[in-house]
Amino acid sequence: DTAVSQTPKYLVTQMGNDKSIKCEQNLGHDTMYWYKQDSKKFLKIMFSYNNKELIINETVPNRFSPKSPDKAHLNLHINSLELGDSAVYFCASRPEGKDEQYFGPGTRLTVT
């Protein structure tokens, strides 16, 4: 009965590879987000989708491409991975008309 889930939980890969992180929420929320948390624990929004449409793209390199096949899913595909992409990536969702966000467990990406 997990509300917001992410897969995988850990991802270790080499520079130059392409990888995807998946996010699913079963809360019926309309808006979903991707955040990046760096090594200093600073959390920064990357993307926001509302009803499968991109709303926010916070100057993220175009190697990062979010995809929302339906309202319950928001996946993150990363091309040509770089060392600086190493971080924890969090997915979140929020219901229509409210600002309260619910976070997934995070995906720790390590690029070697």
Added chain:
Amino acid sequence: GIQVEQSPPDLILQEGANSTLRCNFSDSVNNLQWFHQNPWGQLINLFYIPSGTKQNGRLSATTVATERYSLLYISSSQTTDSGVYFCAVNTGGFKTIFGAGTRLFVKA
């Protein structure tokens, strides 16, 4: 854009002590949330508190929107309270801004 500042950046407490964490923001906000990130990295919702006061067990929070700050009170701290506490604000729309967090360590 809006600035969100949290203080103190780091805090060490003896188990059983009380503490107050502060979040200042530079502009009017539509909402404010407090989160606890536990040592395993999980982000847990503590309070959704755009204004007023709320309490949940040993934790309580107060937001004074007109003065642009929010306080999180932890009473009778326990080792399981350790982690990072974030406040996050939204000024309308879909964008949320997080503060840099307060790192709390509670010693047994």
